[in-house]
Amino acid sequence: MASNDTDLTTRPSVAVHAPGSTAAGAETTTAPVMQLRDVSVYYGSYEAVRGTSMPIQQNQVTAMIGPSGCGKSTVLRALNRMNDPIPGARVSGDVLYHGQDLYARDVDPIQVRRRIGMVFQKPNPFPKSIYDNVAYGLRINGIKGRLDDHVEAALTQAALWDEVKDKLRKSALALSGGQQQRLCIARTIAVKPEVILMDEPCSALDPIATAKIEDLMFELTNDYTIVIVTHNMQQAARVSHYTAFFTAEVDDKQVRHGRLVEFSQTGKLFTNPADKRTEDYITGRFG
Amino acid sequence: MTVTAAPATRPTADRPDLTRAALSGRRRFTNRLATAAIWGAVLLAVVPLALVTYTVVSKGAGVMSPSFLTEDIPNSYRRVGGGMAPAIIGTLLITGAAALMAIPLGVFGAIYLNEYGKQRPLARLIRLMADVMTGVPSIVMGLFIYIAWVRLVGQFTGFAGALALACLMLPVVIRSSEEMLRLVPEELRQASMALGARKWKTTLTVVLPAAISGITSGSLLAVARAAGETAPIIIVTGIAFSPNWNLFDGSNTALPAQIFRNASTSFPAAQDRAWGAALTLIVIVLGFTIIARFISSRFAIKER
Ligand SMILES: Nc1ncnc2c1ncn2[C@@H]1O[C@H](COP(=O)(O)OP(=O)(O)OP(=O)(O)O)[C@@H](O)[C@H]1O
Ligand SMILES: [Mg+2]
Numbered sequence: 254m255a256s257n258d259t260d261l262t263t264r265p266s267v268a269v270h271a272p273g274s275t276a277a278g279a280e281t282t283t284a285p286v287m288q289l290r291d292v293s294v295y296y297g298s299y300e301a302v303r304g305t306s307m308p309i310q311q312n313q314v315t316a317m318i319g320p321s322g323c324g325k326s327t328v329l330r331a332l333n334r335m336n337d338p339i340p341g342a343r344v345s346g347d348v349l350y351h352g353q354d355l356y357a358r359d360v361d362p363i364q365v366r367r368r369i370g371m372v373f374q375k376p377n378p379f380p381k382s383i384y385d386n387v388a389y390g391l392r393i394n395g396i397k398g399r400l401d402d403h404v405e406a407a408l409t410q411a412a413l414w415d416e417v418k419d420k421l422r423k424s425a426l427a428l429s430g431g432q433q434q435r436l437c438i439a440r441t442i443a444v445k446p447e448v449i450l451m452d453e454p455c456s457a458l459d460p461i462a463t464a465k466i467e468d469l470m471f472e473l474t475n476d477y478t479i480v481i482v483t484h485n486m487q488q489a490a491r492v493s494h495y496t497a498f499f500t501a502e503v504d505d506k507q508v509r510h511g512r513l514v515e516f517s518q519t520g521k522l523f524t525n526p527a528d529k530r531t532e533d534y535i536t537g538r539f540g
Numbered sequence: 541m542t543v544t545a546a547p548a549t550r551p552t553a554d555r556p557d558l559t560r561a562a563l564s565g566r567r568r569f570t571n572r573l574a575t576a577a578i579w580g581a582v583l584l585a586v587v588p589l590a591l592v593t594y595t596v597v598s599k600g601a602g603v604m605s606p607s608f609l610t611e612d613i614p615n616s617y618r619r620v621g622g623g624m625a626p627a628i629i630g631t632l633l634i635t636g637a638a639a640l641m642a643i644p645l646g647v648f649g650a651i652y653l654n655e656y657g658k659q660r661p662l663a664r665l666i667r668l669m670a671d672v673m674t675g676v677p678s679i680v681m682g683l684f685i686y687i688a689w690v691r692l693v694g695q696f697t698g699f700a701g702a703l704a705l706a707c708l709m710l711p712v713v714i715r716s717s718e719e720m721l722r723l724v725p726e727e728l729r730q731a732s733m734a735l736g737a738r739k740w741k742t743t744l745t746v747v748l749p750a751a752i753s754g755i756t757s758g759s760l761l762a763v764a765r766a767a768g769e770t771a772p773i774i775i776v777t778g779i780a781f782s783p784n785w786n787l788f789d790g791s792n793t794a795l796p797a798q799i800f801r802n803a804s805t806s807f808p809a810a811q812d813r814a815w816g817a818a819l820t821l822i823v824i825v826l827g828f829t830i831i832a833r834f835i836s837s838r839f840a841i842k843e844r
Contacts, residue, residue: 335734367736377727380750390735393745437731444735 286311286448286478287332287369290347294327297341301327302511304346307497309448314470314479316489316519319499320534324511325482328499329450332480333369334362350448367394370446374453376433378425378440383408383417386425386436390444403443410476411439412469431462438469442477449473451481455488467492486535489519496522498531593822600819603812609820613781613793617802617810624817626783627798631824633787634698634777634794635767638705642766643759645706646713650755653714654721655743667718673711681707682772689776696778698792704772709762716758720751753839760832764825770796795821 285308294302302324309315309332317325327336334355336342348355355365378386387404396403404421408414413435417428425436434454441449451470455463470479470492483489489496496519501509515522515531526532560568611623649666657663685704690696724747732742748755778791779801795817802814 333734335730338733363736363738366734370736371730371734373727373730373734375727377725377731379728379731379746389732389745390737393732393735393737393741440731440735 283311284352285309286351288347288349289328289332290349292328292331292344292346292348294324294331294336295341295343295345296339300508300510302331302499305499305513306346307513307516309478309480310495311478312474312476313494314474314481314492315495315497316493317480317482317497317499318484318486318489318534319511319514320501321484322509322511323499323501325499326452327511329371329452329480329482332448332450333366333371335366335371337362367444368446369448369450370441370444372434372437372441372449372451372454374456376430376437376457378428378433378436380424380426382422383425383428383436384421387439387443390440394444396444407439407443408436410442410473411435412465412472413439429462431458431465434458434462434466435469438466442473446477448478448480451479453482453484456484463488486523490523493519495519498522498526498528498534500530500534596815596818596822599812599815600817603816604819608813608816612783613798613813614809615781617805617807620809622813624795624798624813624820626780627793627795627817628820628824629783629785630698630701630777630780630792630794631767631796631821633785634701634773634792635705635763637699637702637787638709638766639759639763641702641706642709642713642762646710646759646762647717647755649710649714650717650721651743651748654718655739655747666714670711670714673707674715676708677771678704678708678769679771679775682775685772685776695789696776696791697789698777698784698787700776701773701792701794702787704776705766705769708769708772709766712762712765713759716762717751717755720754720758721747723754724750749839753836756839757832757836760828760835764828764832767825767828768796768821770800773797774800795824 287309289305289307289309292302292305293300305328307315317329319325330336331344331348332355336344344356350365350369353360379389381389384404387407388400391400391403405414405418408417413432416432417436425433428436434457438449438454455466458466467488470481473479481489481493495516497516498514499511500514502512503509515526515528517527522531523535526535532538556562563571607621608623609628610625611621613624613626614622649670653663653667657666681704685700685707689700689703693700728746728750729742732746733739737745773794774797777793777797779797780791780793784790784792798817799814799821802810802817805811
C-alpha cells in the first residue's frame with residue numbers, strides 16, 4: 254500500500270475551530286491533511302489553473318468559491334486524481350497528502366481515492382438497491398461480514414436512515430434528488446475516507462434538502478475533512494471554516510487561467526477580504 | 541360550473557380559441573396527410589408479415605405432429621411421413637455453440653472498445669473491421685469456413701456450421717453491445733472510481749449490469765438471425781438424416797438447410813416437410829425472442 258501510514262480507524266479528533274492565522278498557508282496547531290504547493294493543472298496544452306498553494310486542514314470544511322470556469326472543479330479533482338482518466342490532463346507542482354505527493358510515480362490512484370472520496374454535483378446513485386449502493390464501496394474494498402451494520406451506520410450518519418430503513422432493497426433511483434444526494438454521501442462515507450470532496454453537492458437541491466446536507470456537513474467534520482466547491486456564497490459562509498477564492502485571469506498572451514486569489518479563514522474572507530477582487534466578488538460587484 | 545355551462549362560442553381577445561378549428565386549413569390538411577401516411581406505412585409493413593405467418597402456419601400445421609418433431613428425416617425425398625428431429629437438434633446445437641463462442645467474445649470486444657480502447661487506433665480499426673464483417677454475405681462466410689476449417693479437418697461437421705454462424709454473429713454482438721455500453725452514464729463510472737474501484741471492477745459491477753438488458757436482447761436477436769442462416773450450413777455441415785449429437789464428428793444438418801433441400805424438390809411429401817420445418821424454425825426463433833424480452837424486462841424492473 255502506498256500510504257499505510259494513515260491509520261483511518263484511530264484518527265485523533267481535533268478541536269473544530271483551530272486557531273488560525275490570516276493568510277494562505279495558515280499556521281495551525283495541527284499539520285494540514287493536504288497541502289497544495291504551486292499546483293497547476295493542464296488540459297493538453299491549456300493551463301486551466303496556475304500556481305495554486307493552499308492547505309486543507311483536518312476536520313475542517315474548506316470551501317472553494319469563484320466565478321464559473323475559474324477551475325474550482327479542476328482543482329478539486331486534482332485532489333484525488335479524478336483528472337487522471339481525462340485525456341491530456343496533467344498536474345504539476347505538489348499535491349501533498351500527509352506529506353506525500355499524490356502524483357509521485359509509485360502512488361496508486363486507487364489507494365488515493367479510497368482515502369479521499371468524492372461527492373458529485375449531480376446525484377449519481379448506481380441503478381441498484383439502496384442497500385447495494387451503500388454496500389458497494391465496502392464490497393469492492395473487501396470489507397466482509399457485518400455489512401448490514403456498516404450500511405446502517407453510513408445511512409444514519411448521512412441522516413437518511415429513517416427515511417429509507419423500510420425500503421433498503423428498493424431501487425435507489427426511486428428516491429428524491431435530495432435523498433439521492435444523501436445516499437451518495439452515505440455511499441462515500443461508508444468506506445470511511447479521511448477527506449471528502451464535494452463538487453457543488455447542493456446545486457440540484459431545494460432549500461430544505463440543502464439545509465439537511467449543510468447540517469450533515471457540520472456533523473461530518475467530527476470524523477472527516479471536507480472540501481466543498483460552491484457557487485452559493487451564503488453556503489460557503491455558513492458551512493466552511495476556510496475559504497479559497499478563485500478567479501480567472503487573462504495573461505499577456507490572452508489566455509484565461511484560473512488563479513487562487515485569496516485563502517483565509519471564512520469569517521475573515523467574508524468580512525475583511527485582503528484582496529480587492531475578493532471584495533468585489535463577495536459583494537456582488539464582480540462582472 | 542360556468543366553464544361547462546358556456547360552450548365554446550365565439551372566441552374573443554381574452555378567450556382564445558383552443559379548438560382544432562382554430563388551425564389553418566393547410567395545417568389541418570398536412571396533419572391528416574401525415575396521419576394517413578403513417579397508417580399506410582404500418583399496413584404495408586404488417587401485410588407481408590401477416591401473409592408469411594398465415595402461409596407458413598396453414599401449410600406447416602398439417603404435417604406438425606409429435607412424430608414430426610421426433611422422427612428421423614427420410615432418406616428419400618419421395619417418401620411420405622418421417623420427421624425433422626435431426627434438423628431440430630442440429631439447429632439447437634449449432635446455433636447454441638455459435639452463441640457460446642460469439643456472445644462472450646463479442647461482449648468482451650465491446651467492453652474493450654468502449655471502456656478501454658475508445659478512440660485509440662487499434663479500437664478504431666476493430667470497429668471498422670466489425671462494420672466490414674457485418675456486411676460480408678453469409679455465403680461468403682460459409683466458403684471462408686469451408687476453406688479455413690472443413691478442408692483443414694477433412695470432414696463436414698456441425699462445429700464448422702457453428703463457426704460460420706459465430707463469425708456472422710460476432711460483429712453484430714460487438715456493435716450492439718458497444719452501443720448499450722455507450723448509453724451507461726459516465727457519472728456512474730466516476731462514482732465507482734471515486735469509491736476506489738479499479739477499472740475492471742467498475743466495468744464488471746457497475747457498467748455491465750447497467751447495460752446487461754440491452755446486451756442480452758441485442759445478442760439474442762443476433763442468435764435468432766443466425767438460426768435462420770442457410771447458405772453456410774449447406775456449405776460446411778454436410779447432410780445428416782439421423783440425429784448427430786456430436787458437433788465435432790460427422791455431418792450434421794439444420795432446419796434452414798432442410799427447408800431449402802426439401803422445398804426445392806418436386807415431391808409433395810418433401811414440400812410438406814419443408815413447410816413443417818419452416819414452422820418449427822419460426823417457433824424456435826420466436827422462442828429466442830421471447831426469452832430475450834423476458835430477460836431484458838427482468839433486468840429492467842431491477843433498474844427502476
Ligand atoms: N475535461 C476538460 N477538458 C478540457 N478543458 C477542461 C475540462 N474540464 C474543464 N476544462 C476547462 O478548465 C477550466 C476550468 O474548468 P472547471 O470545470 O474547473 O471550472 P469551475 O470553476 O468548476 O466552473 P463551474 O463553476 O462552472 O463548475 C475551464 O476553462 C474549462 O473549459
Ligand atoms: Mg465545476
